[in-house]
Amino acid sequence: MLNLILVSCSENRVSQCKKIISITQEIAKESQTNRKTEDIQKALQVADSFDKAATEMRDLSISDENLVKYQLGLADIYQGYAQTTRQFIFALQQKDINTVKLMQQQLQQLGQKEPKLGNQMNSYCQSK
Secondary structure, three states, rough: OOHHHHOOOOOOOOHHHHHHHHHHHHHHHHHHHHHHOOOHHHHHHHHHHHHHHHHHHHHHOOOHHHHHHHHHHHHHHHHHHHHHHHHHHHHHHHOHHHHHHHHHHHHHHHHHHHHHHHHHHHHHOOOO
């Protein structure tokens, strides 16, 4: 009986990992495709996609405590990407160079947090 419970928990974690990974892969693909765009409308669409990914991530039903931390961390990062991208574009349109530079730094910081968090989550998801 105990083995059944352990297997059940393990499968549950695996399926929860897959839900999170599915969203991360989807937004990563879109982000990568449009990373170097100079089209403001396209950049705003990517910001909208990050908002959507953040909402989808938060809405996932995750019961594993550790995965909830990764889930919410990724949602916060995606929300940050969306907000910072919009602020960057606005500053660019206003020719506010100081804010543009600040937003670039914030985007870089988010860009460093995301893979670190993703790697931690992948390690957790692959452990038994």
